[in-house]
Amino acid sequence: MRRYVLSRCGQAFPVLFGVTLITFLLTHVALGDPVRVMMGQRADPEVVARIRAEYGLDKPLWHRYALYMGKLLVGDLGYSYRQGRPVSETLAERLPATVRLAVAAMVVAVVLGMAAGIVAAIRHNTGVDLLMMTLSLLGISTPVFWLGMMLILLFAVSLGWFPISGYGDGAFGHLVLPALTLGALQAGYIARMTRSALLEVLRQEYVRTARAKGLKERVVILKHGLRNGVLPILTLVGISLGDLLVGAPLTETVFAWPGLGRLLVAAVGNRDLPVVLGATLLFALIYLGANLVVDLAYALVDPRVRLAE
Amino acid sequence: MRNGSLLTIQDLQTHFFTGEGVVRAVDGVTLSVRPGETLGLVGESGCGKTVTALSILRLIPNPPGRIVGGTICFEGRDLLRLPEEEMRSIRGCAISMIFQEPMTSLNPVFTVGEQVAEGIRHHQKVSRREAWDRAVEVLRRVKIPDPARRAYEYPHQLSGGLRQRVMIAMALALGPRLLIADEPTTALDVTIQAQIVDLLMGLQEEMQMAVILITHDLGVIAETADRVVVMYAGRVVEEASAEQLFETPLHPYTQGLLESLPKLETGKRHRRLTAIPGLIPNLLDLPTGCKFAPRCPKVIGDCWPTEPELREIRPGHWARCILA
Numbered sequence: 001m002r003r004y005v006l007s008r009c010g011q012a013f014p015v016l017f018g019v020t021l022i023t024f025l026l027t028h029v030a031l032g033d034p035v036r037v038m039m040g041q042r043a044d045p046e047v048v049a050r051i052r053a054e055y056g057l058d059k060p061l062w063h064r065y066a067l068y069m070g071k072l073l074v075g076d077l078g079y080s081y082r083q084g085r086p087v088s089e090t091l092a093e094r095l096p097a098t099v100r101l102a103v104a105a106m107v108v109a110v111v112l113g114m115a116a117g118i119v120a121a122i123r124h125n126t127g128v129d130l131l132m133m134t135l136s137l138l139g140i141s142t143p144v145f146w147l148g149m150m151l152i153l154l155f156a157v158s159l160g161w162f163p164i165s166g167y168g169d170g171a172f173g174h175l176v177l178p179a180l181t182l183g184a185l186q187a188g189y190i191a192r193m194t195r196s197a198l199l200e201v202l203r204q205e206y207v208r209t210a211r212a213k214g215l216k217e218r219v220v221i222l223k224h225g226l227r228n229g230v231l232p233i234l235t236l237v238g239i240s241l242g243d244l245l246v247g248a249p250l251t252e253t254v255f256a257w258p259g260l261g262r263l264l265v266a267a268v269g270n271r272d273l274p275v276v277l278g279a280t281l282l283f284a285l286i287y288l289g290a291n292l293v294v295d296l297a298y299a300l301v302d303p304r305v306r307l308a309e
Numbered sequence: 310m311r312n313g314s315l316l317t318i319q320d321l322q323t324h325f326f327t328g329e330g331v332v333r334a335v336d337g338v339t340l341s342v343r344p345g346e347t348l349g350l351v352g353e354s355g356c357g358k359t360v361t362a363l364s365i366l367r368l369i370p371n372p373p374g375r376i377v378g379g380t381i382c383f384e385g386r387d388l389l390r391l392p393e394e395e396m397r398s399i400r401g402c403a404i405s406m407i408f409q410e411p412m413t414s415l416n417p418v419f420t421v422g423e424q425v426a427e428g429i430r431h432h433q434k435v436s437r438r439e440a441w442d443r444a445v446e447v448l449r450r451v452k453i454p455d456p457a458r459r460a461y462e463y464p465h466q467l468s469g470g471l472r473q474r475v476m477i478a479m480a481l482a483l484g485p486r487l488l489i490a491d492e493p494t495t496a497l498d499v500t501i502q503a504q505i506v507d508l509l510m511g512l513q514e515e516m517q518m519a520v521i522l523i524t525h526d527l528g529v530i531a532e533t534a535d536r537v538v539v540m541y542a543g544r545v546v547e548e549a550s551a552e553q554l555f556e557t558p559l560h561p562y563t564q565g566l567l568e569s570l571p572k573l574e575t576g577k578r579h580r581r582l583t584a585i586p587g588l589i590p591n592l593l594d595l596p597t598g599c600k601f602a603p604r605c606p607k608v609i610g611d612c613w614p615t616e617p618e619l620r621e622i623r624p625g626h627w628a629r630c631i632l633a
Contacts, residue, residue, distance in 0.1 A: 125372075205408060206416040211368055212408075213428040213479065214400035227418050302418055303463045 008295065012288045019284040020072065020277070024065050027276050033057075034081055034271035055081065068277070077281075078274035082267070087278040090263065095282070097167060098259035101182060101252070102244045104175050108183030109190055109240060114233070116187070117194025122221065124199060132191060139188030148181040148254035165256040178255045182248065186240040193236050197229035204228070230301055238294030242287045314341040315519050316365070316487055321379035323357075323364045326372065332592045334360040334374070336543040339619070342487065342519045347510075349534030349551070350523045351566070355589050357543040358523045362489045365521075366400055383487070402432045405480035409492040411472035415464040421475045422448070422460025429482050447478040451508060470501035477509065484516055491523045506533060527570055531555055539563050542590050542600040545619060549626040559628035561605045599630070607632055 035051050036043075052058050056067060071078060077087035113136075120132035155177060156164040168174035201207065202225050210224040211217075249261030256262075260279050267275035299305045323335040335357040342348045350358050363369050364376050367388065381388040383404065388396065408414040416424060425444035429435065435443075441460070448456035451474040464472055473493060480488055490509060494502035510533055513520050522534060530537055530551065537554045539547040539562065547560040558564045565585040587604035596602055598613040605612065611631055619629045 205410060205413040208368060209408060209414045212366055212400055212406045214397045214402055215431055216397065224416050304417060304465055
C-alpha cells in the first residue's frame with residue numbers, strides 16, 4: 001500500500017510540470033502585457049521599459065520560464081504585481097475560504113445526490129423516480145451564476161432567510177447559499193450515478209441472498225447494495241472536486257466570497273501573472289490530492305482492489 | 310392435500326407480466342413436504358422449479374413477477390397472507406435457501422464470516438462477538454478447514470467448493486426446518502459435487518430438516534430424494550416416491566428424462582443417449598391441451614383438446630397423462 005501511495009505521488013510531478021508549462025505559456029501569450037494594463041496606453045515608454053525590466057518581462061519567454069521554475073523549485077511563487085507581496089501569502093490567506101466552500105458544496109452534493117439517487121432507484125420507474133431525475137437534470141443544466149442569483153433573490157432578498165453575500169467572518173448562514181449553488185451541479189451528476197449504480201447492484205444475486213437471509217429491506221439496500229454501488233460514485237466525487245474548483249470562481253464572484261476563485265478572476269483581469277500561475281498550480285495540486293484520496297478509498301471499500309496491488 | 314406435512318403448496322400461480330404478455334411461470338403447482346424428508350424437484354431449465362422455490366420465500370422480483378393465486382402453508386400458516394415483517398422472520402430462519410452460483414450469490418465486499426454472522430445477529434439479537442463465534446462454529450460444521458482464519462477471507466479468495474460450503478453454512482446457521490437447495494451442485498466440478506451432496510445429506514440427517522432439492526440432475530435425485538416431483542411448463546406432471554419414479558415412470562416426459570441419462574451397462578458400451586425431441590415450450594404460447602403433446606412420442610388425438618388432470622394412478626404415484 002505504501003509503495004502504491006509513493007508511486008502515485010511520483011506520478012504527480014510530471015503532471016504539475018505540465019500544468020506550469022501550459023499555464024505559463026497561455027498567461028504570457030494570451031493575457032497581453034501586464035505593464036501596459038497597469039500603466040495605461042499613454043504611459044511614458046521609458047517608464048514602461050523600466051518597470052518591464054524590473055519585473056524581468058524584457059527577457060525572452062523561455063528565459064522567464066526558466067527563472068520562474070528555478071524559484072518555484074525552492075517554493076518561491078514570486079511577488080504579486082498588484083499587491084506587491086509574496087503570492088504564497090495571498091494564496092494562504094484565500095485558501096481557507098475556498099476549502100470551506102468546496103467542502104460544504106461537496107457535502108451538499110453527496111448528501112442530496114445520493115439521497116435522490118437511492119430514492120429514485122428504490123422507486124424505480126415511478127413518478128418519484130421521474131421527479132428525482134428531472135430535478136437532477138435541472139441541477140446539471142442550470143448555469144451556476146444564474147442559479148446563484150435566483151437563490152439570492154428568493155432566499156435572501158424575498159424571504160430574508162440568509163444573507164445576500166459576503167463571508168460574514170465564517171458565519172454558517174453565509175455558507176448556505178454559495179454551497180447550494182456550487183453543489184447543485186454535482187448533486188445532479190451524483191444522483192444519476194447513484195441511481196444507475198444501485199439499480200445495477202440490486203439485480204445481483206447476492207442481493208437476493210441477503211433478502212433470503214431475512215434482512216430488512218433498508219439493510220439490504222444500504223449495506224449490501226450501496227457498498228457495492230459506491231465505487232463508481234467515488235470516482236465521480238473525485239472528478240467532481242475538479243469541477244467544484246472550476247465552478248468556484250463564478251460562485252465566489254456572485255456571492256462576493258473571498259476565496260481563491262475570486263482572486264483568480266481578479267488576477268486575470270489585472271494581468272497579475274504570478275498570482276494567476278500560483279492559483280492555477282494550487283488548484284492542480286488540490287485536484288491531484290483529491291484523486292489520490294479517492295483511489296485509496298477504493299481499496300478501503302473493495303477488498304478485491306486491495307489484494308490486486 | 311396430505312396430512313402431517315411441513316409445507317403444503319396448493320394451486321400456486323406465479324406470473325410474470327412482461328411487455329410481450331403474461332408468462333405463467335408457475336401455473337397451478339400443488340405439492341407438499343413432510344418434516345425431515347427430501348423432496349426432489351426436477352425439470353428442464355425454465356420449467357418453473359426456481360420460481361416455485363422463490364415463491365415459497367416470497368422473493369419473486371416484483372415487478373415484473375407476482376404470485377397471483379394459491380396458498381403456501383408452512384407449519385399451519387399461509388405464507389402468502391403474512392405481513393412482510395413476519396415473512397422476514399421466517400426467511401433465513403425457519404426456511405432458508407441456497408443458490409446455484411456460489412460466486413455471484415455471495416457479496417464480494419464482505420468477509421464470509423460477516424455474511425454468515427449477519428443473519429445470526431439479525432434474527433437472534435446477539436452481540437457481534439457472539440454472532441461471529443457462532444458463524445465460525447457453523448463454518449466448522451460445514452467442514453471448512455481452519456474456519457477461524459477462513460472467516461476473515463472474502464468470497465473471491467475461496468474455491469468454488471468452499472464458497473458453496475459458505476452458502477450452506479449461511480443457510481443452516483439458524484437451524485431451519487426447511488432448506489431449499491436450488492441446483493446446489495450445478496456450478497461445481499464433478500468431484501466437488503459429490504462432496505457437497507454428501508455434506509448436505511449428512512447435515513440433513515443431523516439437523517432433522519426437510520430439504521427441497523431442485524435439480525435437473527436425475528443422478529443426484531436417485532441418490533438423495535425420498536419423493537420426486539417432476540415439473541414441465543409451470544406444472545407438476547408427475548409425483549412419486551423415488552423408487553416408483555425410477556422403476557415405473559408414468560409420464561412420457563419423465564420417461565424421456567430417464568432415457569436421456571447415461572447408463573453404465575456391461576456389453577452395451579456404445580448405446581446412444583436419447584434426447585427428448587423438440588424445444589422447451591414458449592410459456593407465452595402454450596398449447597391448450599397437454600403442454601407436452603408437441604414433443605411427446607406417444608401423443609394421440611385426445612391429448613390436444615383439454616389438459617389432463619393430475620391423477621393418482623397408484624397409491625402415492627400421480628401423473629398428468631391420459632395414457633397413464
